[in-house]
Amino acid sequence: MISRRAVLLGGAAAGAAGFAPSALGRLPTSRDTLPKSAPVRRLALAAGEMEAPLLGPGKPRTKGVCTYDGTPFLTLRAPVGTRLQVDFENRLPDPTTVHWHGVRVPYLSDGVSPLTQAPIPAGGRFSYDVPLPDPGFYFFHPHCDETGQVGRGLVALLLVDDPAEAKLGFDAEHFVIVKDWRLDADNGRWLEMFxxxxASTSGTFGTVRATNGSVTPPRVEAPAYGDVRLRVIVxxxxRTIDFGCDTEDAAIIAIDGQALPPLLLSKLPDEIWRMGPAMRLDVHVRMPAPGAEVKVYDYRTAEPxxxxxxxxxxxxxxxxxxxPKALPPPKVPQPDLKRATRLDYLxxxxxxxxxxxxxxxxxxxxxxxxxxSxxxxxxxxxxxxRNSWGAGPDLRLPPPLxxxxxxxxxxxxxxxxxKHVHPMHLHGHIFRVLSxxxxxxxxxxxxxxxxxxxxETVEIAFRATSGDWVFHCHILEHMDSGLMGWFRVL
Known part of the structure; x- marks a missing residue:
């Protein structure tokens, strides 16, 4: 299954393909976030296509579903402080890369073409150095034809476990993966993603809503009066959702994998937390009496x-x-707000x-x-x-912001x-949302x-790490149609 963009591959892609990191010459220093003595876990990872019943039982199956290691929404776990050495193979028919979203990796393993690597062609391989210095809930996905490949399911979860959290005594952990499918409901074939x-408005929405890949919302058992850790990802x-529960016994304990003092959902405006693509929550839910239920909703739609x-x-x-259980406080680099330089972006x-x-x-x-292309x-x-990332006929890398x-x-x-929401993501950094x-x-x-x-004006603060890092909207069509820039940190 060749995507529309793959057909457009020509001289521009060939030029980028020769732009391997070893040929780049002098670059910013690529900072390691773990000592060389950190334990290493080597693993093989492959992206490929499969067939799956995305429309549900008894309906036509869908070909060309994209997965890692043949597993929809593959989940990897590793202890904090581990270094992953990932030998990646592209078994897709199109070029791809792997971006380790939210993980403070050396920038030459960040997976952004052509800034940190060339696209990995069909049948190609690439080795990623992925240190895991911070516990939390992360994920990985392509950063080439991201609209098409993520749209067809190429997303995997990465859990970095802190041994200290085991003492908190959660009775159950459950993932809520919000991911729609853009399909013809009659035959299960893919519709155009872009x-x-x-792309010029709020994005091209899926036609089939799903949770954890299924059109039937999951029902999960947990001990009455027990404690459940929900791990939610859009x-x-x-899609943007207004996440909420029909119980007052629920609190946010981490955002994008980073712990915060528990924040009761019942104390938030409208008792919801707005989440866009790529955003994650950890939520502590106290279960009710035997036989009762807690329903988890997206309240952004006309009917929850x-x-x-x-x-x-x-x-x-x-x-x-x-x-609510408080997770151990984060140890990520913190900005010095008194000495910070202010930058304004529209x-x-x-x-x-x-x-x-x-x-x-x-x-x-x-x-x-x-x-x-x-x-x-x-x-x-x-x-x-007023600076756009290269798209359409304009395929030059723009200068840094x-x-x-x-x-x-x-x-x-x-x-x-x-007139539209934009979830803005900065690669390579954990930032503090100030206001x-x-x-x-x-x-x-x-x-x-x-x-x-x-x-709306939002202020964020961070301590810069050496490298070339992109800053973009995570509504993928917005990113693919210009809403991305990059910072050079020397």
Whole structure:
């Protein structure tokens, strides 16, 4: 199954393919986030296609479902402090890469073509160095033809376990993976993932809603009066949800894998947490009496959409008062807010490809880099400070939004002047969300992706790490049609 973008592969992709890291010349230093003595786990990983009953039992099966190791929503787990040496093989018919979302990897393992590597062709291989310095809930996915490949299921979960969390005594763990399918309901065939109408507005939505890959919302048993750890991810290309539960005994204990003091859902505005593509939550839910249920919903739709039902079963427990469990505090690098440099960025629409920033020096090894046409969309609709990532006929790598200094702290003010939401993701960093012009009551928290609403200004802060790092909207069509830039940190 060859995608529309793969057909467009030509001279631009060939130019990028020769742009391997070993040929890049002088680059920013690639920082390691673990000591060389860290334990190593070597693993083989392959991306490929399979057939699956996405429409449900008794309905036509769908070909060309993309998975890692032949397992829909593959889950990998490793202890914090482990280094993964990943030998990746591309068994897809199209080029791909692997991006380790939220993980503080050396930038040459970040999986962004052509910034950190060339696209991996069909049948090609690439080795990734993936240190795991921080516990939490992460995931990995392609960063080439991301709209098409993620749209067809190429997403996997990565859990980095902290031994100290075992003492908290959760009775059950359950994943809620929000991922829709864009299918013809009659024959199970894929519909076009990237449309100009969707890419230029709120995105092209799936036609079949699903949780954990199934059109039937899961029902999960847990001990009555017990404690469940929900791990929620929006793995969809486009969908934004308003996550909530029909119980007051529920609290957010981590955002994007980073612990925070427990935040009761009942104390939030409308008792929901808004999540866009790539965003994750860990939620502590106290189960009710035997036979009762806790329903987990997306409240953003006209009628609340049921994501999962937790069913309380009698295990001889007695009712106790609900006290949310606090995870160990994060140890990620923290910005120095008193010495931070402030940078202002507008997320805006664009009538076509725009680049207003100063170009890279001619002798910079990335100055002539070309973006593979297989990795982006066919049109440009978006920009950051009037600078658009290469798309359509404009496949040159744009200059960086800014050159930053390794170890220095920065405050980014992100203002969304469009009519649509944009979940903004910064690669290689965990940042602190400081404030929002529309959500003044939310306390600061750590994350790697932050939602920006129309006409909202959000401030985030981080300590910069050496490398070349992209900053983009995680509504994938927006990213593929220009809403991505990059920072060089020297």
């Amino acid at each position: 449309t100009d109408e969707g 793995a969809d290309n486009t 959409y049921l994501l999962t039902t937790l069913v309380a079963v009698d295990k001889g427990r007695k009712k106790t008062s609900f006290r 997320v805006q629409t664009a009538a076509g490809p725009i680049v207003t920033a100063e170009p890279l020096p001619p002798d910079d090894p990335l100055a002539k880099a070309l973006i593979a 297989a990795c982006v969309g066919s049109r440009t609709f978006w920009a950051i400070n 800014m050159t930053l200094r390794d170890g220095d702290s920065y405050i980014l003010s992100i203002t969304n002047v469009t 929002s012009s529309k959500k003044p009551g939310i306390p600061p928290y750590l994350a790697d992706t932050v939602m920006t609403e129309p006409n």
